[in-house]
Amino acid sequence: MPALRIENLAKTFPLKKPLxxxxxxxxxxxxxxxxxxxxxxxxxxxGESGCGKSTLARMLVxxxxxxxxxxxxxxxxxxxxxxxxxxxLIQYVFQDPNSSLNPRKTIRQVxxxxxKRLHRMPRPERDARISEIFASVNLREEFLDRYPHEFSxxxxxxxxxxxxxxxxxxxxxxxxPVSALDVSVQAQVLNLLADxxxxxxxxxxxxxxxxxxxxxxxxxxxxxYFGSVVEIGKAESIFANPRHPYTKLLADSAPVVGRxxxxxxxxxxxxxxxxNPPPGCAFAGRCPRAxxxxxxxxxxxxxxxxxxxxxxxxxxxx
Amino acid sequence: MTxxxxxxxxxxxxxxxxxxxxxxxxxxxxxxxxxLQNPDATATADRFKRPFTEGYLLGTDHLGRDLASxxxxxxxxxxxxxxxxxxxxxxxxxxxxxxxxYFGGRTDNIxxxxxxMLMAFPYILLAxxxxxxxxxxxxxxxIAVAAVNVPFFARNIRGITVGLAGREFIDAAxxxxxxxxxxILTELLPNVLPVIIIAMSTTVGWMILETAGLSFLGLGxxxxxxxxxxxxxxxxxxxxxxxxxxxxxxxxIFLIVMSINLLGDGVRDALDPRLRSGALSRPRATTLxxxxxxxxxxxxxxxxxxxxETQFHVGKRIYRAVGGVSLxxxxxxxxxxIGESGSGKSVTALSVMGLVASPPGVITGGAxxxxxxxxxxxxxxxxxxxxxxxxxxIFQDPLSTLHPLYRVGEQLAEAIRSHHKLxxxxxxxxxxxxxxxxxxxxxxxxxxxxxxxxxxxxxxxVGIAMALAxxxxxxxxxxxxxALDVTVQAQILSLLDDLRRERGLAIIFITHDFGxxxxxxxxxxxxYAGRIVEEGPTRAVLDAPAHPYTRRLIACVPELGGGxxxxxxxxxxxxxxxxxxSGCAFxxxxxxxxxxxxxxxxxxxxxxxxxxxxxxPEEAV
Numbered sequence: 024m025p026a027l028r029i030e031n032l033a034k035t036f037p038l039k040k041p042l043x044x045x046x047x048x049x050x051x052x053x054x055x056x057x058x059x060x061x062x063x064x065x066x067x068x069x070g071e072s073g074c075g076k077s078t079l080a081r082m083l084v085x086x087x088x089x090x091x092x093x094x095x096x097x098x099x100x101x102x103x104x105x106x107x108x109x110x111x112l113i114q115y116v117f118q119d120p121n122s123s124l125n126p127r128k129t130i131r132q133v134x135x136x137x138x139k140r141l142h143r144m145p146r147p148e149r150d151a152r153i154s155e156i157f158a159s160v161n162l163r164e165e166f167l168d169r170y171p172h173e174f175s176x177x178x179x180x181x182x183x184x185x186x187x188x189x190x191x192x193x194x195x196x197x198x199x200p201v202s203a204l205d206v207s208v209q210a211q212v213l214n215l216l217a218d219x220x221x222x223x224x225x226x227x228x229x230x231x232x233x234x235x236x237x238x239x240x241x242x243x244x245x246x247x248y249f250g251s252v253v254e255i256g257k258a259e260s261i262f263a264n265p266r267h268p269y270t271k272l273l274a275d276s277a278p279v280v281g282r283x284x285x286x287x288x289x290x291x292x293x294x295x296x297x298x299n300p301p302p303g304c305a306f307a308g309r310c311p312r313a314x315x316x317x318x319x320x321x322x323x324x325x326x327x328x329x330x331x332x333x334x335x336x337x338x339x340x341x
Numbered sequence: 342m343t344x345x346x347x348x349x350x351x352x353x354x355x356x357x358x359x360x361x362x363x364x365x366x367x368x369x370x371x372x373x374x375x376x377l378q379n380p381d382a383t384a385t386a387d388r389f390k391r392p393f394t395e396g397y398l399l400g401t402d403h404l405g406r407d408l409a410s411x412x413x414x415x416x417x418x419x420x421x422x423x424x425x426x427x428x429x430x431x432x433x434x435x436x437x438x439x440x441x442x443y444f445g446g447r448t449d450n451i452x453x454x455x456x457x458m459l460m461a462f463p464y465i466l467l468a469x470x471x472x473x474x475x476x477x478x479x480x481x482x483x484i485a486v487a488a489v490n491v492p493f494f495a496r497n498i499r500g501i502t503v504g505l506a507g508r509e510f511i512d513a514a515x516x517x518x519x520x521x522x523x524x525i526l527t528e529l530l531p532n533v534l535p536v537i538i539i540a541m542s543t544t545v546g547w548m549i550l551e552t553a554g555l556s557f558l559g560l561g562x563x564x565x566x567x568x569x570x571x572x573x574x575x576x577x578x579x580x581x582x583x584x585x586x587x588x589x590x591x592x593x594i595f596l597i598v599m600s601i602n603l604l605g606d607g608v609r610d611a612l613d614p615r616l617r618s619g620a621l622s623r624p625r626a627t628t629l630x631x632x633x634x635x636x637x638x639x640x641x642x643x644x645x646x647x648x649x650e651t652q653f654h655v656g657k658r659i660y661r662a663v664g665g666v667s668l669x670x671x672x673x674x675x676x677x678x679i680g681e682s683g684s685g686k687s688v689t690a691l692s693v694m695g696l697v698a699s700p701p702g703v704i705t706g707g708a709x710x711x712x713x714x715x716x717x718x719x720x721x722x723x724x725x726x727x728x729x730x731x732x733x734x735i736f737q738d739p740l741s742t743l744h745p746l747y748r749v750g751e752q753l754a755e756a757i758r759s760h761h762k763l764x765x766x767x768x769x770x771x772x773x774x775x776x777x778x779x780x781x782x783x784x785x786x787x788x789x790x791x792x793x794x795x796x797x798x799x800x801x802x803v804g805i806a807m808a809l810a811x812x813x814x815x816x817x818x819x820x821x822x823x824a825l826d827v828t829v830q831a832q833i834l835s836l837l838d839d840l841r842r843e844r845g846l847a848i849i850f851i852t853h854d855f856g857x858x859x860x861x862x863x864x865x866x867x868x869y870a871g872r873i874v875e876e877g878p879t880r881a882v883l884d885a886p887a888h889p890y891t892r893r894l895i896a897c898v899p900e901l902g903g904g905x906x907x908x909x910x911x912x913x914x915x916x917x918x919x920x921x922x923s924g925c926a927f928x929x930x931x932x933x934x935x936x937x938x939x940x941x942x943x944x945x946x947x948x949x950x951x952x953x954x955x956x957x958p959e960e961a962v
Contacts, residue, residue, distance in 0.1 A: 071827070114516060115516055127531040136514065140523075206898050235901045239905060240905070276830065276831035282860065
């Protein structure tokens with residue numbers, strides 16, 4: 024049984040109705056998306072800005088109500104959009120550690136909230152649990168009575184992780200957890216996340232735009248483009264053997280030491296406009312392999328080789 | 342709290358207000374204990390006694406009542422009414438504002454349109470209407486004044502709440518299982534409370550004045566009860582013959598409102614975080630220069646930063662952001678500067694053209710030579726002529742560097758016009774050509790776009806076009822691709838590379854990404870805690886890093902194609918630049934550090950072109 028299963032999850036943001044005439048159809052931030060995350064797995068989600076990865080994450084924790092589709096955690100459907108119902112099973116680590124902590128609360132107050140509200144834990148048990156969690160994220164207990172502004176980015180992100188852990192969730196959604204941190208601190212936090220996963224038997228959904236980071240931490244990777252899944256595959260092979268031209272473009276664009284600088288696509292190609300989406304494959308306008316079929320028909324996600332799925336009419340063969 | 346009081350009393354006017362107000366408050370608080378006459382006891386024989394007559398310190402009014410006694414009792418009443426009205430208005434208004442701002446959408450719309458309707462009436466008319474409906478009386482005047490001021494609080498607090506409600510800690514609270522009421526009370530309220538207090542301190546004087554106004558019109562306190570407004574109203578008929586009866590309450594109203602407003606403004610200024618950080622003080626046009634020591638001699642480089650020291654002086658603290666950095670570029674060369682946040686790489690870049698904000702920035706040593714001429718301490722006009730013309734900048738976030746209200750074409754033309762004479766048509770043609778140079782498709786039509794109509798990558802191209810506008814000799818690019826997606830970053834990097842090869846541009850490229858440096862730069866300098874710890878040809882430094890920091894920094898960065906792995910993190914944090922350790926700044930985090938590393942200053946040594954600031958380098962250079 025997968026830890027997390029999402030089926031046809033989609034979100035459309037309605038546009039403001041103009042004074043005269045009918046409302047526009049709305050922006051489809053996430054088109055119907057389905058995938059499973061196995062227990063103990065780290066699923067990486069990559070994509071560029073505007074691809075819908077944060078919208079997807081917010082739906083998964085109940086901060087945003089999906090327009091359609093449903094979410095199943097360990098076989099149980101979660102159809103309400105009440106964050107408290109989600110909270111015990113699935114938690115979220117925010118990108119910006121400083122803005123995710125209330126500047127006027129001590130760290131102890133921040134840490135106690137999920138224990139009090141979600142688990143109704145009495146005081147002595149709470150203190151014991153907080154000590155245990157703080158020890159596992161390598162934070163000193165004297166930090167508990169300080170305020171968020173006294174911490175560096177890396178420490179604040181550990182506190183954010185500790186808060187998510189306090190709810191004792193099965194699944195953690197990590198939304199760009201290290202992109203606001205310096206590289207030397209980034210490695211500390213990534214290693215900590217790997218240790219915690221082992222220790223608490225967690226399942227991770229790791230959202231990022233950094234290909235090297237996602238490859239280093241994930242078992243499988245989902246590539247999103249313009250609100251749709253374009254490719255799913257194993258972390259070790261997806262960037263080396265991409266099937267979808269977009270995945271290849273991403274892999275070729277990442278700056279790598281020792282690779283000469285070349286522009287991997289024609290200069291001046293523009294991203295699709297969410298207010299006026301193209302009828303066929305959203306990537307067709309940038310794709311060197313695009314044909315008329317791509318411009319009229321949306322490709323379905325289908326099996327391509329072992330453990331790899333891609334949504335492309337003309338996939339790259341090896 | 343003590344810091345707040347210190348800040349408050351540094352403002353002399355606010356301190357004066359506080360003293361006057363405290364004196365008045367003490368007086369009215371002890372009024373019942375003072376040996377005063379009954380304020381309502383009439384003695385028609387003693388009408389209109391002048392002040393300082395025996396038995397009547399401030400004289401008497403038209404019914405022979407003791408003015409001193411009436412004044413103190415009246416002030417007591419007026420202050421109480423004003424403060425209570427302010428509290429009521431603040432409570433109701435803030436509650437409305439928080440609810441509207443937190444829930445947003447339709448709730449917000451309905452509530453705020455109601456508030457707008459209330460605001461559409463002139464306030465005094467509204468107050469009169471309320472009192473007319475409820476009947477005259479001090480209580481009803483209080484209700485009227487409070488009601489009239491509710492919209493002010495509601496709108497103010499709603500604005501703040503809307504900003505806070507979108508913050509991530511509110512989402513985090515929802516995920517921790519808190520309900521709406523609890524989020525409003527424990528997450529939002531503590532954050533808006535300072536704003537409520539500021540709004541109250543600046544309006545309470547106004548409300549006292551409004552209550553006095555209603556009493557003056559006979560709608561507030563009813564005879565014989567004294568408050569400041571009714572005292573003025575009763576004295577009005579004797580204004581010419583016995584002016585002291587109006588002057589006495591008049592002065593009191595003046596003192597109260599003046600002192601409350603001065604204190605309120607002081608409280609607002611002291612609580613405003615922007616003011617505390619000094620961000621509201623206008624920076625000078627160029628960075629302040631206070632150089633001690635020798636000025637290095639000229640070299641034949643195009644741009645040479647020589648032993649530059651830039652500090653930030655905040656109060657008594659001195660932050661040594663840049664502690665003796667030397668860098669140089671030749672035409673057509675690309676120099677990479679790598680460092681983590683706080684390493685001083687951006688401050689070094691901004692110091693070149695005197696763009697570090699002063700206060701608090703001060704350049705305390707070294708030189709920056711452009712074609713041999715020292716730019717540090719150069720007159721403003723000479724710097725201004727070179728800024729953007731000979732040395733141009735590209736910044737990280739093009740959205741905040743482009744003016745949102747001007748079309749990009751106009752901004753490009755302006756960049757040229759501030760250095761060269763240029764006609765309107767000519768300027769437009771140049772702007773189109775520049776957009777073509779940075780490969781913006783449909784340049785002729787995109788030139789009339791506003792910045793918000795372009796994507797991040799397109800905006801950064803405009804930023805580059807603007808830097809190229811005057812064909813500069815040097816471009817300083819401060820993390821120009823950090824905010825961009827990888828596919829866009831690849832395009833921008835190849836564009837910069839083409840430009841420097843075509844035009845012989847020298848580029849100083851600041852970044853934290855080794856991959857980017859490896860692809861674009863000929864040489865690289867690694868900065869740590871305000872100093873260069875290693876420099877050399879990019880290839881040599883990346884293949885065989887000599888400084889332990891460089892080696893371990895490279896090891897921390899995951900590289901694409903490396904597969905799943907644990908990363909070699911560097912424990913600890915970079916040092917704060919206001920409290921640098923003696924000797925090597927990296928020693929506390931370095932596993933090779935010995936006693937000698939902490940002993941004293943370590944020079945940057947090696948054979949040209951490589952150099953390293955380490956006593957026990959990984960590689961001999």
